[in-house]
Amino acid sequence: MSHATRSAAEKRAVFRTGLASGRLLRFPGAFNPLSAKLIQRRGYDGVYLSGAVISAELGLPDIGLTTLTEVADRARQVARVTDLPGIVDADTGFGEPMNVARTVQLLEDSGVAGLHIEDQVNPKRCGHLDGKDVVDTATAVRRISAAVAARRDPSFVIAARTDAKAVHGMAEAITRAKAYADAGADLIFPEAMADAKDFEAIRAAVDVPILANMTEFGKSELLSVSTLESVGVNLVIYPVTLLRLAMHAADTGLATIAAEGTQESLVDAMQHRRDLYDLLGYESYRAFDESVFDFRL
Numbered sequence: 001m002s003h004a005t006r007s008a009a010e011k012r013a014v015f016r017t018g019l020a021s022g023r024l025l026r027f028p029g030a031f032n033p034l035s036a037k038l039i040q041r042r043g044y045d046g047v048y049l050s051g052a053v054i055s056a057e058l059g060l061p062d063i064g065l066t067t068l069t070e071v072a073d074r075a076r077q078v079a080r081v082t083d084l085p086g087i088v089d090a091d092t093g094f095g096e097p098m099n100v101a102r103t104v105q106l107l108e109d110s111g112v113a114g115l116h117i118e119d120q121v122n123p124k125r126c127g128h129l130d131g132k133d134v135v136d137t138a139t140a141v142r143r144i145s146a147a148v149a150a151r152r153d154p155s156f157v158i159a160a161r162t163d164a165k166a167v168h169g170m171a172e173a174i175t176r177a178k179a180y181a182d183a184g185a186d187l188i189f190p191e192a193m194a195d196a197k198d199f200e201a202i203r204a205a206v207d208v209p210i211l212a213n214m215t216e217f218g219k220s221e222l223l224s225v226s227t228l229e230s231v232g233v234n235l236v237i238y239p240v241t242l243l244r245l246a247m248h249a250a251d252t253g254l255a256t257i258a259a260e261g262t263q264e265s266l267v268d269a270m271q272h273r274r275d276l277y278d279l280l281g282y283e284s285y286r287a288f289d290e291s292v293f294d295f296r297l
């Protein structure tokens with residue numbers, strides 16, 4: 001049926017192995033559990049759960065309005081239906097170090113394979129917008145240390161994101177990347193890097209794996225998988241890509257129906273009912289039901 005067949009422990013082990021492999025792992029952002037299933041079917045390495053997407057889906061801007069419970073619920077719904085490891089955007093950790101600790105444990109319980117905590121002040125904002133600010137390094141290190149100490153499963157990945165480049169420049173981003181790795185972060189997420197050179201500088205500064213955020217319409221050049229691999233990036237996320245594609249298609253469709261009075265001309269651009277049923281595993285539910293129904297003592 002359409003639930004995950006791998007346990008959280010297995011997904012985390014696969015993720016850890018992938019991060020250590022030197023191969024670039026590709027994690028598109030799932031905008032719901034169903035799209036996570038598409039990501040798996042297309043052979044990607046994992047799913048990303050974006051704070052921007054969770055907020056947008058609720059009709060909200062990405063300014064720290066969503067609650068830990070909403071994010072953990074979504075993480076659990078996605079983890080339930082995919083065998084891929086998931087990494088979830090925990091923003092600033094939802095509060096002070098004690099809150100960060102609880103965040104880590106709830107997100108561990110949700111079944112994902114890791115999370116990232118960033119060094120922005122509260123309320124945070126999209127890392128590609130102007131006017132954001134960061135807490136001092138000591139405060140950020142306390143967040144990371146709390147996350148690492150609170151983790152019960154040592155294979156759960158704690159990623160540290162620094163937003164410092166846009167505020168204080170690249171040298172500060174490098175200093176912070178080192179400090180967060182020293183505090184026990186398993187993965188460094190340098191936010192709003194301009195180009196491959198920026199990633200190279202982070203790569204040279206830390207020994208732990210690094211993440212590239214290839215979000216569109218932001219401050220980063222959209223680098224290809226081969227370029228990212230060549231500069232030693234371990235994981236790439238496409239956080240809002242699927243939501244942007246889906247929303248554009250939906251909007252175009254709405255305009256067409258309004259203009260033409262029918263969806264006829266759109267049918268070829270749609271996911272077919274058959275394909276949706278295949279993705280959902282309809283047949284396996286029928287077979288399961290039949291096996292139970294036919295059971296005789």
Ligand SMILES: C[C@](O)(C(=O)O)[C@H](CC(=O)O)C(=O)O
Nearest residue numbers: 050051052126127128215239
């Ligand atoms: C990665 C990110 O944190 C997210 O929530 O997906 C966003 C993405 C975006 O807004 O484009 C970010 O980069 O801040």
Ligand SMILES: [Mg+2]
Nearest residue numbers: 050051052089
């Ligand atoms: Mg975010």
